[in-house]
Amino acid sequence: MSNLKLELKEKIIEQLNLEDVSVDEIADNDPLFGDGLGLDSIDALELIVMLDKDYGIKLADPKEGRKIFESIDTMAAYISANKA
Template sequence: MEVLKQELKENIIEQLNLEDITVEDIADNDVLFGDGLGLDSIDALELIVMLDKNYGIKLTDPKEGRAIFGSIEVMAKYITEHRTK
């Protein structure tokens, strides 16, 4: 799980072009959207693509994504339970 969380942080920074943010800046329970990392609706769509590409998880309802992308902790848990690759 710790490895996955680290991997998620690295991928999020890379995929979402969070240039001035480091892995250390993101705590496992930090809110990612809204006030947290300031992510927006395009970032949410981008994370849906990431879930599909890296973990074989297909989300078709963006609203579902919002819950899963609550924090790194929540994401890691969901991925662990649902990953197909």
Template sequence: MSDLKLRVKEMIIERLKLEDMAPDDIEDGAPLFGDGLGLDSIDALELVLGIEQVFGVKIEDEAAGLKAFKSVQALTDFIAEHAKA
């Protein structure tokens, strides 16, 4: 697992208080919302704030969120792409 992906998973677990989960329990390709991790809109806000705080990357609107929150892999790619810019 890439270092960034691991940190993303750790941030998700910490921020959403998924205390009984380990980074390995979260599949890279599973959707964060709905059928995958089953997160809701409140979790989305927590993630947006967590991503900004930990990685310094802003998710400006819902369109960006839709793209970034597809999966852990998509979120990791999104952060990698925008952290550099």
């Protein structure tokens, strides 16, 4: 699980172009949206694509993303439980 969390942090930084943010600066339970990393609605769509492309997980309802993408912890738990 810790490897998956590290991998997610690296992917988020690279795919969402988070310049000047390092893996060490993202705590596992930091909010990804709002006051945390400050991701926006387009980033949420990118994360949905990432789940599909890299982990074979298709979200039937994009609204599910709200809970799944709360933090690295919640993302990793969801991927572990649903990975194809």
